[in-house]
Amino acid sequence: MSSFSHVNASGEANMVDVSGKAVTTREARAEAYVYMSESxxxxxxxxxxxxxxxxxxxxxxxxxxxxxxxxxxxLCHPLMLSKVAVDLELQAAKKRVRIEAFCKLDGKTGVEMEALTAASVTALTLFDMCKAVDPAMRIEGLRVLEKLGGKTGHWHAGGEQQP
Structure with missing residues (x-):
């Protein structure tokens, strides 16, 4: 197992130096679910x-x-995102809303945290707007679905690396 990238040799938190990395197109998708009442x-x-x-x-x-x-x-790098998309899908039979966030850029570091943040903030806003109707809503299943770019290439939630 590799070491944590945000911890230096002394065990202190630090921002990763990406200055020597190549600029590549990087993408990430993340999802979250908001479960709510029928009403x-x-x-x-x-x-x-x-x-x-x-x-x-x-x-x-x-x-x-x-x-x-x-x-x-x-410790996240400020990124110049070239694309952010957020899709919400009402899944009434499952009493939930599925959120999928997509982020893309040409850069030296990945966009997984941006995709996760987009999905999270979308879910939190949906919760805020509906809490008067259903204060018992749940936010679940936040995860990265897929990432592309960088030295690790294409990764998806199934766990297999893609060439």
Whole structure:
């Protein structure tokens, strides 16, 4: 097993030096789920939630979250993202909303943290907008689905490296 990249030889936290790394196209996808009551699902389905377009607001919040990741997560590099997309899918039969976030850039470090932050902030915003209807909602399943670029190449949640 390799050592942690954010810990120096003395065991102190530090920001990784990426100056010697090659610029490559890097992408990452992450997901999260917000489980909620039937009444909250129905409001979303009908599109008459009193707070308006909750998916639209949540999507924009997730995009903003990705852009602000280095302000939120210590030791993350500020990145010039070229693409951030957030998709929300109402899965009424499972009483949940699936969130998938995608981030992309040409750079020296990956965008997994930005994709995770986008999915997280989207889920938190959705929770905030629906909590009056269902304060017992749950946010679950936050994970990286896939990453591309850099020396490790293509990785996906199945665990196999791709050439």
């Amino acid at each position: 909250a699902i129905e409001l979303i389905q009908r599109g008459d939630h009193h707070k308006g377009d909750i998916f639209g607001v949540s999507r924009v919040a997730g995009i903003q979250g990705a852009k602000r990741t280095s302000d939120l997560i210590p």
